[in-house]
Amino acid sequence: MILVLEGRAREGADEGDDDGVEVVHASGEGDDTIVSIAEAGDGVVVVTADRALAERVRAVEAEVVGPRWLLDQLGD
Numbered sequence: 097m098i099l100v101l102e103g104r105a106r107e108g109a110d111e112g113d114d115d116g117v118e119v120v121h122a123s124g125e126g127d128d129t130i131v132s133i134a135e136a137g138d139g140v141v142v143v144t145a146d147r148a149l150a151e152r153v154r155a156v157e158a159e160v161v162g163p164r165w166l167l168d169q170l171g172d
Contacts, residue, residue, distance in 0.1 A: 102126030134138035
């Protein structure tokens with residue numbers, strides 16, 4: 097799992113891998129970083145409620161799911 101942080105959110109976690117979660121700091125717009133990761137990967141699933149980002153991700157043939165999907169995966 098990759099977590100992309102942008103702006104001030106980058107202060108909340110260092111870049112690197114921690115317990116299976118890779119934290120990536122976006123150097124600019126987080127959406128651009130997410131699309132780059134989706135484009136380079138195979139079987140990438142992006143969790144977002146942002147319609148514009150979802151369109152960009154689908155354009156590079158990656159899968160998009162909404163936040164409810166992620167919450168369901170996390171369970172109670």
